[in-house]
Amino acid sequence: MSRILSSSLRTLPRVSSKPIIPTTARKAFISSSSSINSNPAFAQDQQPQQDDMPIAVKTAAQWAEFGRHHVCHGLGRIRDHVIVKGEGLDLYTADGKKLLDFTAGIGVTNLGHCHPHVSRAAAEQVNQLVHLQCSISFHAPYLQLIDRLLPAMPHESLDQFFFWNSGSEAIEAAIKVARQATGRQNMIVFSGAYHGRTMGSGALTRSKPIYTQGTGPLMPGVFSSAFPYWHQLGVNPSTSEEELVRLAQHQLDLILRQQVNPKDVAAIFIEPVQGEGGYVPVPPAFLRHLREVCDKHGILLVIDEVQSGFFRTGSYFAIEQIVPELRPDILVFAKGVANGFPISGIASNKEIMGKLDVGSMGGTYSGNAVACAAGVAAQEVYQSGEIGRNVEVRSKQLYKVLNKLASDEKTKHLIADVRGMGLMTAVEFRNTADECTLEGLPEGKSVPKNIGKRVQEYCLNKDLMVLTTSAFDTIRFIPALTVSEEEMDRAMTIFTEAVESVAREG
Structure with a gap:
């Protein structure tokens, strides 16, 4: 048997109800400390130095100027720090500054920078298999990650998976699946939504114009309705949740009566907690209403948990707390799944996925073996409790x-x-x-x-x-x-x- 299949904690059998991690070790998994003293460059009496960049002798200021000169102008930053190490919630710059990071790579490193269990799994996988294109054959980490995710799905019907690299790509996959499965083209999204900034996912984004301005025309057939948030509805913050839901339901009803026939709508996309929209949770009654509308008209309900998934809101997925019984037709996830390794995915049911043409899904780096191995290790930490x-x-x-x-x-x-x-x-x-x-x-x-x-x-x-x-x-x-x-x-x-x-x- 290969080392990857026989290695500790990453075997193929389904996750049991017992703790995956021995009790004596479980508390260690909440910390991503791998001892800063283990790296001489970051000993307590020696913070990161300007020559810790691996090539060409430059000062930190020179590296920052190099970046300003050569990195795409369209990429923004909050500061021009040159980060050379991350550990837990700490980031270290090339000029010796220590930062307390409350950004987590925008909700990605949920387990902290360089969590030892995740990094170890990735390092081991690098020496086993770095890449196997997903259209050629199965590889072990891909199947193991599915095995770890299956019991974490918010609904038992979500039992078929496709992995891609980024959240935007996963949204693109969801668009493709929704259109093929329904034979319809149009999508409905909500004001304040952020679903990505590629041409398809960007067409669904309604949080800021900066993400797509000057790049149109975008993907057609996208209709935007009001999210049940006081700002989007132009009412006061004290407006009751019941009234917010009523107003938002009315706006959605108008969309379906005045702008697009429900029989031409493939999917409704919604974030259970809007990200770029301002971290606004959706009221449970509105989410239940969407499920009813979708069931009535044969529309697919796509739940975008790219930012809210993997315990960011306190449970594996936010909808588990908002509407525990909710059945998504497609679940989109990314960010925290592998704690910084680039992987995203969608999960759906066999009926929907079964309508796809063989060969219609794929991608060179989709479900990369190293990212999948990191994802398996991350699930082991999440599932410790x-x-x-x-x-x-x-x-x-x-x-x-x-x-x-x-x-x-x-x-x-x-x-x-x-x-x-x-x-x-x-x-x-x-x-x-x-x-x-x-x-x-x-x-x-x-x-x-x-x-x-x-x-x-x-x-x-x-x-x-x-x-x-x-x-x-x-x-x-x-x-x-x-x-x-x-x-x-x-x-x-x-x-x-x-x-x-x-x-x-x-």
Whole structure:
């Protein structure tokens, strides 16, 4: 038997109900520490140096200038740091700076940078098989990853898989499957949606015009309806969830009565927690309504969990908490599946996948063996149970601080909303250009300009990496799910100082 099939923790039998990881080792999996002292270049008395870049002697500043000169102008950055090492929630720059990372590669390194179990599995796989094109034959890690994912699927009908490389590509795959399976062309998406920035996935994106501006015409046949979020509906933040759902249902009904016949719609795409839309969870009643609409008209319901999956919200997939009984026709996933190794995928049922023409799906690097092996190892860590428990505790710690800022007399005039699920959380700031954010503004208080950008800049200057999101003034929190109490406390101290600083300066 080959080493990959016989190696510990990566055999083909289905996952049992017993812990995959021995009890004595389980707590170790919540930490991605592989001992910073194990690498002489990063010993406690020697931080990363300017010559830690592997080629050509350049200073960190010279490397940054090199990047500015030669990296595509269309690629943005929040800072021009040159990162040379990542470990857990820490990033190290070529000039010796240590950063606390609350971005996780935009929700990708859910287990922290360079988690030892995942990195070890990838390193072992490199010496076994790096690449086998998926249209040539099966390879062991591809099948093992399916085996690990099957019991994690939010519905038992999701039992056929296709792996690709990125979230955008997985959306492209879902579009292709939906059209072939239904014989229809049109798609419905929601305001604020982000599904990618390729020509097909970009046509479904409705969060910001920057992702596709100047590149049209995009894929035709895409209709956008209102997401049940107060900003998208032009109502106040205090509007009840029931009313938000009613308004959003009405808008969808108008789309199907005025703009496109339901019999011409192949699929409805929705994120259970909008990402670029501002970290907005979908109300359960609206998700149930979509399932009813799809069943009535023969439309496929596509659930995009690219960012919200793999315990980001506290469960394997967000829909497990929102509507536990929900049956997606297609589930799209990526980001956290392999903790930074490039792999994405879709899962559907045999009836839908069975309508595809053999040879219609594929791709040179689809389901790469090293990425799949990393994905198997990542599932072993997720399925230990420690990650989910940590998300529950750390999210409470996070929300306690954010809700205090939203109610504190010193800072509440800055904050319009605190929302999200688990460690997919956002703070939306008030903005005089968005009148609905001014509801509840304390009398006599004025709203400063560019609150989010100023708060982010303060945090970055204190070596805390945080990101903005959406077309509105919003900062999001997406740390690695292994974040410790001390790391969360340190980040929240800096963030609190940042908000209070803006409140003082006005």
